[in-house]
Amino acid sequence: MARGAIPPSPLPPRHGVDAQRFRMPQGGPWPTLRDHLVERLSPGLAADEVDRMLEAGEFVDASGVPVAPEAPFVPQAAVWAHRDLPDEVTHPDQPVVLHGDERLVVVDKPHDMATMPRGRHVVQSALARTRVLTGEPRLAPAHRLDRPTAGVLMFTTEQRWRGAYQRIFAEGRAHKEYLAVAPVRRGLALPLVRRTHIVKEHGTHQAREVDGAVPNAETLVELLATARGAGGEDLGLYRLSPRTGRTHQLRCQLYGLGIPIVDDPLYPVERDVPLDDFGTPLQLLAAVLAFDDPVDGTPRRFVSRRRLSAWPGEWPLS
Numbered sequence: 001m002a003r004g005a006i007p008p009s010p011l012p013p014r015h016g017v018d019a020q021r022f023r024m025p026q027g028g029p030w031p032t033l034r035d036h037l038v039e040r041l042s043p044g045l046a047a048d049e050v051d052r053m054l055e056a057g058e059f060v061d062a063s064g065v066p067v068a069p070e071a072p073f074v075p076q077a078a079v080w081a082h083r084d085l086p087d088e089v090t091h092p093d094q095p096v097v098l099h100g101d102e103r104l105v106v107v108d109k110p111h112d113m114a115t116m117p118r119g120r121h122v123v124q125s126a127l128a129r130t131r132v133l134t135g136e137p138r139l140a141p142a143h144r145l146d147r148p149t150a151g152v153l154m155f156t157t158e159q160r161w162r163g164a165y166q167r168i169f170a171e172g173r174a175h176k177e178y179l180a181v182a183p184v185r186r187g188l189a190l191p192l193v194r195r196t197h198i199v200k201e202h203g204t205h206q207a208r209e210v211d212g213a214v215p216n217a218e219t220l221v222e223l224l225a226t227a228r229g230a231g232g233e234d235l236g237l238y239r240l241s242p243r244t245g246r247t248h249q250l251r252c253q254l255y256g257l258g259i260p261i262v263d264d265p266l267y268p269v270e271r272d273v274p275l276d277d278f279g280t281p282l283q284l285l286a287a288v289l290a291f292d293d294p295v296d297g298t299p300r301r302f303v304s305r306r307r308l309s310a311w312p313g314e315w316p317l318s
Contacts, residue, residue, distance in 0.1 A: 008159065009080050010064035013137045016128030017117055019080040022059075030073040033059075045083075053081060089276045091124045095133060095153070098302050103161045103295060104142075104154060105134055106302045111150040111281030115141055120275065126153055143169040146248070148265065151178070151286025151304045164294040169245065175290040177241050178250055179317075181283035181310045182259040184226055184234040191222040194253045198246045206266050207248040209256045218243040219253050227313035235262070237311055239287075250284065262310045283308045287317060 011019040022037070030036040034054055038047045053059055057066030059081045067079055093110035100106070107130055114121035117128055131139050139155040142165040156162045168174045197213030200206070220241040229235045236259070240250050248267075254260060255267040262283040265273045273280075285308055290301040307315045 007062055007078070008138070010060055010062055011080050011082065013128075013131055014082050015085065015123045016125075016131035016137075017082075017085065017122055019082045021078055021080050023078045024074060024076055026075050028073065028075075033067060033071045033073050033077075033079070034069060036073050058082065085122055086120060088120065088122060088124045091129075092278055095126050095130050096305065097130075097134065098152065098305070100134065103157055104165070105130060105136060105139060105157060106152060106154045106289075108304050108306055109145055109150055109153040109286075110306075112148055112278055114147045115144040115153060121147065127155070130155060142166050143174070145286055148282035149178075149284045149286060150281065150306050152289040152302050153286070154289065154302070161295070168291050168294060172243065172245075173291055175241075175288070176286065177239055177288035179224075179285045179287045179308060180238045180240055180250065180254065181235055181262045181308050182238055182254055183262075184223075184236045185258045188257065188259070191220060194219045194221055194257065196253060196256060198249060198252055200247045205270055207246070207252045209252060216244065217246040217249045217253065219250060221254070221257070224316055225313050227311070229310070229312060235311070237308075237313065237316070251282075281309070283310045 006021070009019045009021065022040070024036065028036065030039070034050060037050050041050060051069065054067065054069040059067045059079045061067055061079060091110065091113050095107035095109050098106045098108055107126065109115070109126045114125045115127065117125045122128065127139060127141060131137055136157055138158050140159070140162055142154045142156050142162070145151065145153050154165065156165050195215040195218045196209040197215050198207050198209055198217045220243070222239040223236050224239050225237045227235055242249055251261055251264055251267050260267045263280045264282050265271050285304055285306060287304045288301070290299070293300050303317055307317070
């Protein structure tokens with residue numbers, strides 16, 4: 001294990017979700033581990049529930065051995081335990097495995113499914129669902145997709161492969177193509193390369209483009225086809241090839257071009273979408289992911305099998 005790396009959990013995932021790690025501080029006034037846990041986990045976990053978990057052997061050390069209820073507080077030691085899972089809305093779709101080998105599992109993620117367990121999306125996250133689906137308990141994402149965005153999502157099977165594949169994305173060596181359905185804007189000359197400066201402030205949901213600032217986001221925008229929508233509007237099917245990876249880059253930049261993506265819950269206006277509403281997904285798809293494998297140099301190319309429901313014309317992927 002590399003110096004400074006987080007040790008793997010001694011407990012297997014439960015419903016595809018990792019046990020939580022609790023690392024002790026460097027010092028403190030607590031004579032026992034129990035005293036520290038009661039203070040640390042309050043008010044979310046009552047003292048009697050901490051006692052119950054300790055009596056049941058649900059807190060374990062790095063070897064997987066249950067920690068005794070009277071165990072002393074040890075500075076910088078770590079224990080693991082599974083916490084109660086939140087009530088979640090069951091997603092009606094599931095990730096579809098596009099590829100699997102000893103290093104990678106690549107899936108076609110549905111719309112409105114979080115990549116990682118977080119907040120109100122834990123067991124229903126793509127990571128947890130794919131772990132259960134494949135029986136691979138140590139899967140970890142090599143990159144992320146926004147929850148509303150569907151398409152190609154790649155996981156590594158073990159920690160030893162994680163860094164090499166994550167660096168592909170961090171260093172911009174992955175070729176990514178997205179498809180989006182958006183209005184047709186007359187007079188907008190395409191293809192074009194959209195270069196803007198995007199910021200997303202803490203506490204806000206929307207990102208925004210800053211006029212005059214040095215560009216930090218770049219996307220090639222191409223119009224592949226046009227068609228008449230169900231309401232009589234002119235729709236375009238756009239191919240988006242981002243050369244950077246800013247938060248909400250594609251959604252923000254298309255809005256800036258005057259062609260916000262159909263059924264976007266954030267742009268141009270934020271709207272509340274119930275967690276059980278899967279009927280009007282954001283019309284954005286991570287369609288193609290390609291790169292040279294960092295381990296053996298093999299060219300890799302993965303293509304989504306999904307299509308965007310608002311597009312009435314011929315679909316370009318097969």
